[in-house]
Amino acid sequence: MGAGPGGGSARAGGKLDKSWREVWPHAWELLKPRWGMLAYGFGLMLVNRVCGLVLPTSSKYLIDNVIGHKQVNLLLPILGIVLAATAVQGLTTYGLAQSLSKEAQRLINELRRRVQAHLARLPVSFYDKSNTGALVSRVMSDVEGVRNLLGTGLVQFAGSIVTALIALGLLWRISPAMTVVAVGFVAAFSWTIRHSFGVLRPIFRERRMLNAEVTGRLTESIAGVRVVKGYHAEEREAAVFRGGLDKLLQNVFRTLNAAAAMDLSSRVLVGVVGALVWYMGVTRVLSGAITLGDLVVFNLYLGLLVAPVTQIVGIGTQLSEAMAGLERTYELLHMTPETEDARRQRHIGRVRGEVAFDSVSFAYDERQEVLHGISFRAAPGTMTALVGPSGAGKSTVIGLLAAFYTPTAGVVRVDGVDLAEVRLEDYRNQLGVVLQETFLFDGSVRDNVLFSRPQASEAEVQRACAIAHVDEFAGRFPKGYDTVVGERGVKLSGGQRQRISIARAILADPAILILDEATSSLDSESEALIQEGLQYLLRGRTTFVIAHRLSTIRAADQILVLEAGRVVECGTHGELLAREGRYFELYTRQQGLERNRFLAPGEGEAEPETEKVRVAGGGGEEMPNPELY
Ligand code: ATP
Secondary structure (H helix, E strand, O other), X not given: OOOOOOOOOOOOHHHHHHHHHHHHHHHXXXXXXHHHHHHHHHHHHHHXXXXXXXXXXXXXXXXXXXXXXXXXXXXXXXXXXXXXXXXXXHHHHHHHHHHHHHHHHHHHXXXXXXXXXXXXXXXXXXXXXXXXXXXXHHHHOOOOOHHHHHOHHHHHHHHHHHHHHHHHXXXXXXXXXXHHHHHHHHHHHHHHHHHHHHHHHHHHHHHHHHHHHHHHHHHHHHHOHHHHXXXXXXXXXXXXXXXXXXXXXXXXXXXXXXXXXXXXHHHHHHHHHHHHHHHHHHHHHHHOOOOHHHHHHHHHHHHHHHHHHHHHHHHHHHHHHHHHHHHHHHHHHOOOOHHHOOOOOEOOOOOOOOEEEEEEEEEEEOOEEEEEEEEEEEOOOOEXXXXXXXXXXXXXXXXXXXXXXXXXXXXXXXXXEEHHHEOHHHHHOOEEEEOOOOOOOOOEHHHHHHOOOOOOOHHHHHHHHHHOOHHHHHOOOOOHHHOEOOHHHOOOOHHHHHHHHHHHHHHHOOOEEEEEOOOOOOOHHHHHHHHHHHHHHHOXXXXXXXXXXXXXXXXXXXXXXXXXXXXXXXXXXXXXXXXXXXXXXXXXXXXXXXXXXXXXXXXXHHOOHHHHOOOOOOOOOOOOOOEOO
């Protein structure tokens, strides 16, 4: 199970203060626009807490005046005040839930939106290093803790401090000596809290990372259920998941241990301080220094002092969690989106589609260069085929062309302009991509075609679908274009998925087209329909094909033969065959393979194999096309 993005080990306690300082400005940035709401919440909390003092205070008068001095006429007014205070307390609690809790949920919403939007603008290289499920978890779960920051958490925190201060004043009025004992307790408690925060925060941070990892792996194993079942790996996947869950459980246990230890120490402290206060109080009542009512009310106020301090621990834990989540969220938000690259500011209009690679080298990571000084030119409207063994660098060339990556040396130019300086929106609008692994979303056929140009009219969609022969199968579904294709298009055949992706590219009307041809052999009818759609799509566009089919290669204006990150040959199909070099070798080997695969021994000698291969889009001979890598 790989570490989550931006992972790393949980921070050591020593670095804690620094990271708190780093996170607070972000917390403040979120809270600042909501200060009015926070002030309102704080006001409600204050009223709430003051009302909470009414009941203990009234006890003194009930004991000393109503019971002690038999002033029965005070009973009902005192009870009336207590009832009114309780009602106000209830109302303010309701008001807090309505205002702050809802605002906190709105904040979570806003943060999720921001994180997702930011994530989408991060470069492909970031996704190469990240785990899908872990990213999902960062968008959905990491921001959750923020609820405690704005929700009642922060206000309760402030409210508790205020209550504690008021209680302290009231205690002092009754007995300064007993109050000093109580304050000693609070000081000891504050030290425990400070210590606990230091212990808890890294554990919470680690929990978020573990959560992201476990969710990530789970997402992968669900998405790849066919591979898991195909290799009978259910048990292994379950074991990996169990391992992740165990780590998570250990982490939760550590939090529970720390929380239980805190609880235990606070209870012991409460017990000790309670006994001391009762001892001092009873001796004072007996000596007549304070009344019985004073003693009772002192204990109740003491409760008001202790309860908020205990609450501060709970809230502090929640706030720690919120901060840990915020820290991870902002780690993501601080990554530079590809669109904000300072170099990429050059606007370009509609391109003609002239592409040039000038001595382009590229390394995914500094240690290993995978492309070495690649140079070639593609005139507008021409087709360039890339062939070569697996790992030769074909997809990497395409990745550079799509501006997913920037060369580590050399320049990729489009219409003479360095692609590294061009605004990505301007360029990608003119780029069409038809990939081997057609990516469909779980929407309708129409949604998937419209994906490339959502504002296209229905007539345009119909036309693209007709050219790509989507209409033929969509028409057979009861719901036509509104048929839902299932996650990644599982409800469609491979050929149908490809036809949708061709319709999508036709609708986009790109100047530059990237085609990663399907290697999977399709039935000949499907194949012919796809070829027809493709032929239309290719017309007038600068096309780059990772070629697997001879048909495409034969029609290409130039073929680049790549090997170990270098262009070893370049020319048309005829030129390269005549040269009898690497391409000739690859080609004849493929031919040999095909002959063995499709023809009976001896049969192949009857006529040259190449003649049997259908030219792109031509229909005709139905000999299955041999694949060239
Ligand atoms: P295939 O035909 O098998 O798809 P290819 O010719 O398209 O292969 P590339 O995918 O371009 O080859 O890979 C070229 C080299 O770059 C390989 O050595 C590969 O291991 C490496 N590589 C590809 N993608 C990454 C990546 N995201 N991170 C690191 N290395 C990569």
